[in-house]
Amino acid sequence: MSAPPYRLCDAHVGAHPSAVRLLPTFDVDKLLADLKVLDSHQWSLQTTFETDGPAEQADFDWRALPLRSPTGSELRTDPGGAGLDDFADTKWKAEAPYLASILDSIPAPLRCVRLLALGPGACSELHFDTKIGFPWANLRLHVPLITNPGATLLMDGDLHVWEPGTFWFGDFCRMHQVQNTGTRKRIHMVIDTTLTPELLSLFPSSFLDSLDASEILYNRPAVPLTESYSCSFELPLSFLDFEEAFGEFTKPQPRVQATVDGDVLSVDGTPRFRLVHVGDGEFRFTGWTDERTIQITPGAVILRTREGTREQRLDVPVSVRV
Secondary structure (H helix, E strand, O other): OOOOOOOEOOOOOOOOOOEEEOOOOOOHHHHHHHHHHHOOOOOEEOEEEEOOEEEEEOOOOEEEEEEEEEOOOOOOOOOOOOOOOOEEEOOOHHHOHHHHHHHHHOOOOEEEEEEEEEOOOOEOOOEOOOOOEHHHOEEEEEEEEEOOOOEEEEEOOEEEOOOOOOOEEEOOOOOEEEEEOOOOOEEEEEEEEEOOHHHHHHOOHHHHHHOOHHHOOOOOOOOOOOOOOEEEEEEEHHHHOOOEOOOHHHOOOOEEEEEEEOOEEEEOOEEEEEEEEEEOOEEEEOOOOOOEEEEEOOOEEEEEEEEOOEEEEEEEEOEEOO
16 A cells, blocks of 8 residues: 555654553452353454554454444444444443443443453554544543453553553553463453543542643534535545644645535545534534544635644635535
């Protein structure tokens, strides 16, 4: 695949620690009782997600069972992202009442939730996860179910072994690597959640004191539509790529024809994204956060991306369809 004609984002390191234990602690026996039921199902290799949808499967023993996924499909082992489909519970969540109660107690809208099993001898590459962290209103939380001393997470130079029943935030937009040199698989429940002020109540005060307020982006609640929007405009190519570097869409580059009809954004005549109204004609993309929005005004479409309190904006001419 050829490189895109624009820059992609890099790993991001904030001022706060790379990981922190959250509240509360969970009952290990109840975690394992749910896992015993779910472990009888077929777990598939984890899949990555790129702008165009699910991409490559893991090339080592890293398997997933989704409890929440795009459309609620039990076949989707990727973390999902912006698209036409929102996240929904899979049929397997109902088979795990204790895990379900944990998820239902989290004070923020949930995106993807997967049980991820790292097999003995498995090792990932050193990598970072794109735009997962406070600046993009998109956090990744872990609840360990099974582990061993050889199942480690190397995060920003720190080596972690998280014990079953604990609850963790990890800053996975930093460089990290998972490895299992033990003889038993490691299983975590991995929870992707949008960021709300209420979610911060799970974090210890010492961690919150280390957070840079300028690096925090909160996701706004959806606002019901009271009018219909219909227009067309030219969209910078990189604005469709959620891995683009901050502000890249404001630079000269190829453009594509975009059309908004109600709550659907089409590109070159093909529906690509469903839209979520957040007020005043501004929309984020279904499956994503306020990191990226389109605002429709009478004379222009305002494109925005956000990184914490920083914002990049581009106004493009609009033609309204009657």
